[in-house]
Amino acid sequence: MRAVVFERYGEPAAVREVADPEPAEHGVVVRVEATGLCRSDWHGWQGHDPDITLPHVPGHELAGVVEAVGARVTGWRAGDRVTVPFVCACGSCPACAAGDQQVCERQTQPGFTHWGSFAHYVALDHADVNLVAVPHGMSFATAASLGCRFATAYRAVVQQGRVAAGEWVAVHGCGGVGLSAVMIAAAAGARVVAVDVSPAALGLARRFGAAECVDASAVRDPAEAVRDLTGGGAHLSLDALGAPATCAASVGGLRRRGRHVQVGLLPSPTGTTPVPMARAIALELELLGSHGMAAHSYPPMLELVRAGVLRPDLLVTSTIGLDAAPAALAALGTAPGAGVTVVEPWS
Incomplete structure (x- = not known):
């Protein structure tokens, strides 16, 4: 073959x-x-x-x-x-x-x-x-x-993330997983903030149901932008890309008792990814993984x-x-x- x-x-x-x-x-x-x-x-x-x-x-x-x-x-x-x-x-x-x-x-x-x-x-x-x-x-x-x-995004949003209608959901990274998550969260009745550096990706995110879009290359702090757009932070946030910056931004954009789901694979299984754990403790955040x-x-x-x-x-x-x-x-x-x-x- x-x-x-x-x-x-x-x-x-x-x-x-x-x-x-x-x-x-x-x-x-x-x-x-x-x-x-x-x-x-x-x-x-x-x-x-x-x-x-x-x-x-x-x-x-x-x-x-x-x-x-x-x-x-x-x-x-x-x-x-x-x-x-x-x-x-x-x-x-x-x-x-x-x-x-x-x-x-x-x-x-x-x-x-x-x-x-x-x-x-x-x-x-x-x-x-x-x-x-x-x-x-x-x-x-x-x-x-x-x-x-799509199946990974479905489980991350619905089963691990426990999305609910009316919640704010932030999706960091709008490739295949991220766009799937946008579509699934919007279909569940959530209000979605899509975050990416690509205008084309953000255009697709809006087409698939995102209520707000953040160009991460055009703002000083994507997490702050998400908090501002959602009136205090997302209830549920996903890092659908898999990078230290998007992981930290996903956690940083959550409101009190929010839920972060790590979906994207991070660059090295032996390396370290800085996560704002002080914020996780102070706001009682949930940090979850999702694997297919x-x-x-x-x-x-x-x-x-x-x-x-x-x-x-x-x-x-x-x-x-x-x-x-x-x-x-x-x-x-x-x-x-x-x-x-x-x-x-x-x-």
Whole structure:
């Protein structure tokens, strides 16, 4: 098959022929019809993820058709239209037994723990636990955007963030995750403040329901700007980018007893990120993490998509072929862009 491969961190990836994957006994191989280009893929390419072994094929946000099925898989067969959370759970550890597959103790992640979906085919583990049926009528490009960014934003806003109608929600970083969070929070009846340095991203945020927008490059203190716009601070704030500055601004823009959810991956798992903990103590803030969403939690989100309340299809702003993926991956470091770019490996 053809796949995007990098041999060294931070050096140009290339499209080349590699061996087709084989399914594990508990897994499947999926023919990739669409796969999202995500900032997490850029972090992996930069060497920020300790699970990656070189050479490597990135890509973790995918949808396609089941091509081959392992001997122990009971719920899926060749030809099924599927997507998958970016965290593939084992289904048997204590976290999975509690229903918390998104923090599985033995999780695998395509594009990180093994070769990913910037390829014609990808192997996925523990299919009976992890696969999600793609509804008929939903495009593969839309389905691909659900597996990481949209589902991650949904859980961060609804489940971890506990958004309520009438609350102020600040979203720092309006890439794919951030724009998804804007749409989801607005659909829940919240008033959203979108924060970014890109006029194009802020324009999309307003289109998807943001009541206010803050150009972080044009203000002295984005946290202060959020507090001013919301009359004292956001009830819920998300760092959807993953940078020390956006993390601190998200916490700094909260009102008393507000809730910060860290969604974006921070640059280095071994580094430190300064967080204004004195403010967290004084205002009794909640500081929460959010790490994807388990497959069993997809149905309420999919029903809102089916009903047209949520429109993840509108987030897809660019579609490219596999040959354009290496340059697009590298560009995420300096120009994250607005909306979601989808790679169609067979085009």
